[in-house]
Amino acid sequence: MHVRLVKSFGFEAAHWLPTFPEGHKCRRMHGHSFRVDVVVEGQVSQDKGYLIDYGKIEEAVKPLRQQLDHQCLNEVRGLENPTSEILAQWIWDHLQPQLPLLAEIAVHETCSARCVYRGPASADLPLA
16 A cells, blocks of 8 residues: 655744845744655555654654754754755754655645745656
């Protein structure tokens, strides 16, 4: 059986977007209650009956959450221009070595706006 599992985590952080035009509201310092969905995908082990322990995902995410929570994202190495797109890729790059079944990172910047990143190998795939 092929499945996709999703484990979500949240963090509070401030940022500004230095590449936005002068006067744009996102160019000013502001904050979000970010939510991130970590998606792993693969075949369920018949002998175990599960793909991966959710605790393993949580364990991989914990140091990232500590690095991001209640921080100014612009001050985090690699996030000097912390758009949702760059943040999604940054999270992927940090999690993928520990979670080889990683299939997708979704960064929810607000309750109505999110960015989905499916890794460098998916650059030519549709996001639908």
